[in-house]
Amino acid sequence: MVKGISRRVVVVESPDQRYFEQAIFIVRNEAVGEGVTARELVEEAKRVARDYAGGDHGRFSRAWRDLSPAVYTLIGAGGIGLAWLVAALV
Known part of the structure; x- marks a missing residue:
């Protein structure tokens, strides 16, 4: 089923493409209206992907x-x- 809704996404490429090529984050509509820059969105997406993958737990x-x-x-x-x-x- 296809909906007629336009969404903004941030795509983060994987540094090691052995298992995953990229991570796709769907941006909330409220984030765009809060004055968040594209650079901030990309940095936050990278941080979340790194934390989720267990990159820095000590x-x-x-x-x-x-x-x-x-x-x-x-x-x-x-x-x-x-x-x-x-x-x-x-």
Whole structure:
């Protein structure tokens, strides 16, 4: 179905096009009337895309994300073993 509505969009190209070519943001009509410049819209779209993709969450979360599933398994097994030990001593 095609509607007769005109919309403004911001298209952000992906720096790594291995999975995605571009992100398309539909601009709210109120944003145009508030005196927001085109440059501000593009910068905000880039920021949102970068944040949504998990680009800058700090070193700690990146370290957890990069761990091998085997490490998660060992951490879980160690936690369960510790819980059993504490339960057995109580």
